[in-house]
Each structure stands twice: as C-alpha cells, then as structure tokens.
Amino acid sequence: RDHGGPEGMEPDGVIESNWNEIVDNxxxxxxxxxxxxxxxxxxxxxxxxxxxxxxxxxxxxxxxxxxxxxxxxxxxxxxxxxxxxxxxxxxxxxxxxxxxxxxxxxxxxxxxxxxxxxxxxxxxxxxxxxxxxxxxxxxxxxxxxxxxxxxxxxxxxxxxxxxxxxxxxxxxxxxxxxxxxxxxxxxxxxxxxxxxxxxxxxxxxxxxxxxxxxxxxxxxxxxxxxxxxxxxLTLEGIKQFYINVEREEWKLDTLCDLYETLTITQAVIFLNTRRKVDWLTEKMHARDFTVSALHGDMDQKERDVIMREFRSGSSRVLITTDLLNWPRWSFWQE
CATH class of the missing domain: 3.40.50.300 (P-loop containing nucleotide triphosphate hydrolases)
Structure with missing residues (x-):
C-alpha cells in the first residue's frame, strides 16, 4: 500500500506547495x-x-x-x-x-x-x-x-x-x-x-x-x-502583546497584576505541565481570584462540566495545558 509518497519535501520539515489555485469567495x-x-x-x-x-x-x-x-x-x-x-x-x-x-x-x-x-x-x-x-x-x-x-x-x-x-x-x-x-x-x-x-x-x-x-x-x-x-496569516482585529518576565518567581505577580488591570470578560492561561496548572490554580484561589482548571488527568465528566461553565460564562478564567488546541475553540460564536 506504499504509494511512493510526496516529493517536494524540504529537509527542515516544510512542504513545498504544488497547488496554486486560489478561490477567494x-x-x-x-x-x-x-x-x-x-x-x-x-x-x-x-x-x-x-x-x-x-x-x-x-x-x-x-x-x-x-x-x-x-x-x-x-x-x-x-x-x-x-x-x-x-x-x-x-x-x-x-x-x-x-x-x-x-x-x-x-x-x-x-x-x-x-x-x-x-x-x-x-x-x-x-x-x-x-x-x-x-x-x-x-x-x-x-x-x-x-x-x-x-x-x-x-x-x-x-x-x-x-x-x-x-x-x-x-x-x-x-x-x-x-x-x-x-x-x-x-x-x-x-x-x-x-x-x-x-x-x-x-x-x-x-x-x-x-x-x-x-x-x-x-x-x-x-x-x-x-x-x-x-x-x-492575518489576525484581523486582534492585538498581541508580549511581556518579558525575566524570572520564574515573578510570573505569578505579573499575572495577578494583569488580571486586575485589564478589563477581560474571559481569558485562558496556558501552562506547559499539569503540575503547574494545579499549582497556579491553588495560588490564584489563595488570592481570591475565581479561576477553573482543566488538564488531561481529569475524568471526562469533570472536563465536560468545566468546559460548560466556561462556555456559559459562569467561569471567567480557565487555566489549562495545550489540551484544548486552543485556536479551534469557538466559544465566542455560540
């Protein structure tokens, strides 16, 4: 069932297009x-x-x-x-x-x-x-x-x-x-x-x-x-900001400052490990911030409940790993 596969691969793992037809409507x-x-x-x-x-x-x-x-x-x-x-x-x-x-x-x-x-x-x-x-x-x-x-x-x-x-x-x-x-x-x-x-x-x-x-x-x-x-690629109507936090231990305070100063109706905070998700959730709860957490160790029912709460707006901030594959989620279109 080996079909010979695609030619036109560049060595750095980027494909070379072989289809140039564009239909813009x-x-x-x-x-x-x-x-x-x-x-x-x-x-x-x-x-x-x-x-x-x-x-x-x-x-x-x-x-x-x-x-x-x-x-x-x-x-x-x-x-x-x-x-x-x-x-x-x-x-x-x-x-x-x-x-x-x-x-x-x-x-x-x-x-x-x-x-x-x-x-x-x-x-x-x-x-x-x-x-x-x-x-x-x-x-x-x-x-x-x-x-x-x-x-x-x-x-x-x-x-x-x-x-x-x-x-x-x-x-x-x-x-x-x-x-x-x-x-x-x-x-x-x-x-x-x-x-x-x-x-x-x-x-x-x-x-x-x-x-x-x-x-x-x-x-x-x-x-x-x-x-x-x-x-x-364009992100129309979206502004992007980058904050250089030089030390790991400064991140929590920076995040809390942002939380208090920006008028955000809903936000997602991404972390790279499940352990960090639990740690940050605990720290933010201790500072009286209303947040919910989501990662792959949770069972399906718990994950569904958390997602429903976030979609409905009853939970405003979600702390998560890359489980969501975020850009695909369309909370704002429902």
Missing part, C-alpha cells in the same frame, strides 16, 4: 446551497488562506497534505469538504476524522454540525471516557454520516464492527504531528488497514516531522501539497 466554490447557508450562518464571510487553497482539491477528491499553523481555519476546511461530498440520503458513515484529544474531537463535531445544519448532516464524536455500550448502541441504531474521534476509541469501534468502513470514502487526520507525538502511530496504522485502499486521505499538520512524512508516503497517492506560510 465561498460563492465561487460550487458548493451546495444548503452548505453555503450553513457557512454564512456560522459567521464566515470570506475563506481564510488555507480555505482558499485547500477546499477545492479536497472536494475534487485528491489526497491533500495541508501544512498551516493552528487557528488558520483548518477545521472548517475539511468540514466543508466532507459536507460537500456527503450523500445525505445514504444513512451510512461516509467520512472519518481523527483528532489527538477528546476536546478537539468534540469541537470538530460542533463545527461540522453547525456548518451542516441546513443539510441535515449527522456527526458522532467517538471518544474515550464515555460509555462504550452507549456508543455501540448509537452507532448501531443509525450510522452517522460523519464520525470524528480519537484513534483509540475509533479503532476499537472499527475492530468490534460497530463502525462500518464500507461506505467511508474520506479519511481526515487532523493535527497529525500532535497525534503521532502522543503515541497513536500503531492505532492510526491499524485504522488505515481497515479502510478501503482507494480512500481519499486528507492530512493536516502544523509541522512535518519524519513520522508524519512516513504516513504520507505509506498511505497517500500523489497528494496535493499546500503550505500556508506564516506571512500569509
């Missing part, structure tokens, strides 16, 4: 009317750089490797591509999306359901930490058009034959570098073995380390390569 993409309604209702006005380049080759059925940073609109890129290719009247699973974390899988599900709202598209999140029996019953009762999930649970459902690969024609690996760095390589390879050999593969990744290139070489056929360079 959703109306010019030949999308279904019901899908266009969903796109505009979701609040999109103009496609982002990655969407202008990648939606068309995905819709045309090519294997696609898209390299762009988080927060560039990659989720909507493959969501729109999947929805455009769906046969709504066929009540079978036609697309499978893998994501590195449960939270990201659930967020992708929300985006797909929102964009596909006027089409009647169905999408199920297949994630660990939820009841396996309930999952089996859901998948058996009526196959969702799209399944999005984490590699472990998706493989389990395929293996037990509760998720049928028969009609799956598109396979998306989101945050491929992140999934492989989390040790999901074996499960991803096993999932590939259960899918049709002529399935369309779309791979999205911020970086292109060797293990990601290995996947593209092994499972993709003459892929379209799309690189969105950093200088092509």
């Amino acid at each position: 959703f109306d010019d993409m030949n999308l279904k009317e019901s899908l266009l309604r969903g796109i505009y209702a979701y609040g999109f006005e103009k496609p982002s750089a990655i969407q202008q380049r990648a939606i068309i080759p995905c819709i045309k059925g090519y294997d696609v490797i898209a390299q762009a940073q988080s927060g560039t609109g990659k989720t909507a890129t493959f969501a729109i591509s999947i929805l455009q290719q769906l046969e709504i009247d066929l009540k079978e699973t036609q697309a499978l999306v893998l994501a590195p974390t449960r939270e990201l899988a659930q967020q992708i599900q929300k985006v797909i359901l929102a964009l596909g709202d006027y089409m009647g598209a169905t999408c199920h999140a297949c994630i660990g930490g939820t009841n396996v029996r309930n999952e089996m019953q859901k998948l058996q009762a009526e196959a969702p058009h799209i399944v999005v999930g984490t590699p472990g649970r998706v493989f389990d459902m395929l293996n037990r034959r509760y998720l049928s690969p028969k009609w799956i024609k598109m396979f998306v690996l989101d945050e491929a570098d992140e999934m492989l760095s989390r040790g999901f390589k074996d499960q991803i390879y096993e999932i590939f073995q259960k899918l049709s050999t002529n399935i369309q593969v779309v791979l999205l990744s911020a970086t292109m380390p060797m293990d990601v290139l290995e996947v593209t070489k092994k499972f993709m056929r003459d892929p379209i390569r799309i690189l969105v360079k950093k200088e092509e």
Whole structure:
C-alpha cells in the first residue's frame, strides 16, 4: 500500500506547495446551497488562506497534505469538504476524522454540525471516557454520516464492527504531528488497514516531522501539497502583546497584576505541565481570584462540566495545558 509518497519535501520539515489555485469567495466554490447557508450562518464571510487553497482539491477528491499553523481555519476546511461530498440520503458513515484529544474531537463535531445544519448532516464524536455500550448502541441504531474521534476509541469501534468502513470514502487526520507525538502511530496504522485502499486521505499538520512524512508516503497517492506560510496569516482585529518576565518567581505577580488591570470578560492561561496548572490554580484561589482548571488527568465528566461553565460564562478564567488546541475553540460564536 506504499504509494511512493510526496516529493517536494524540504529537509527542515516544510512542504513545498504544488497547488496554486486560489478561490477567494465561498460563492465561487460550487458548493451546495444548503452548505453555503450553513457557512454564512456560522459567521464566515470570506475563506481564510488555507480555505482558499485547500477546499477545492479536497472536494475534487485528491489526497491533500495541508501544512498551516493552528487557528488558520483548518477545521472548517475539511468540514466543508466532507459536507460537500456527503450523500445525505445514504444513512451510512461516509467520512472519518481523527483528532489527538477528546476536546478537539468534540469541537470538530460542533463545527461540522453547525456548518451542516441546513443539510441535515449527522456527526458522532467517538471518544474515550464515555460509555462504550452507549456508543455501540448509537452507532448501531443509525450510522452517522460523519464520525470524528480519537484513534483509540475509533479503532476499537472499527475492530468490534460497530463502525462500518464500507461506505467511508474520506479519511481526515487532523493535527497529525500532535497525534503521532502522543503515541497513536500503531492505532492510526491499524485504522488505515481497515479502510478501503482507494480512500481519499486528507492530512493536516502544523509541522512535518519524519513520522508524519512516513504516513504520507505509506498511505497517500500523489497528494496535493499546500503550505500556508506564516506571512500569509492575518489576525484581523486582534492585538498581541508580549511581556518579558525575566524570572520564574515573578510570573505569578505579573499575572495577578494583569488580571486586575485589564478589563477581560474571559481569558485562558496556558501552562506547559499539569503540575503547574494545579499549582497556579491553588495560588490564584489563595488570592481570591475565581479561576477553573482543566488538564488531561481529569475524568471526562469533570472536563465536560468545566468546559460548560466556561462556555456559559459562569467561569471567567480557565487555566489549562495545550489540551484544548486552543485556536479551534469557538466559544465566542455560540
């Protein structure tokens, strides 16, 4: 099943684009009317750089490797591509999306359901930490058009034959570098073995380390390569600030000063370890700041409750690790 993989790789792990067609308007993409309604209702006005380049080759059925940073609109890129290719009247699973974390899988599900709202598209999140029996019953009762999930649970459902690969024609690996760095390589390879050999593969990744290139070489056929360079990315209406805190022990006071001086309705504080999340939460509680914490050691129910509180606004500050894959979260659009 080795297809020879992509040529045009640069040695520093950056792909070289081989597709230069740009469509800068959703109306010019030949999308279904019901899908266009969903796109505009979701609040999109103009496609982002990655969407202008990648939606068309995905819709045309090519294997696609898209390299762009988080927060560039990659989720909507493959969501729109999947929805455009769906046969709504066929009540079978036609697309499978893998994501590195449960939270990201659930967020992708929300985006797909929102964009596909006027089409009647169905999408199920297949994630660990939820009841396996309930999952089996859901998948058996009526196959969702799209399944999005984490590699472990998706493989389990395929293996037990509760998720049928028969009609799956598109396979998306989101945050491929992140999934492989989390040790999901074996499960991803096993999932590939259960899918049709002529399935369309779309791979999205911020970086292109060797293990990601290995996947593209092994499972993709003459892929379209799309690189969105950093200088092509814009954050319209967003100001960015950087504070140089020279000593670790000064960070807490600096953070508390910011908290008190800035008028922020909601904020997220990122830390690089779970231990630091617990430490900072405790310190800020001791100073009477209302904060909540989220990291991967918590069970799924607790994580869901914390996310609901933050989405509803009852919790204003969230302290977390990179579990959320933050730029994808659309709290502000609900």
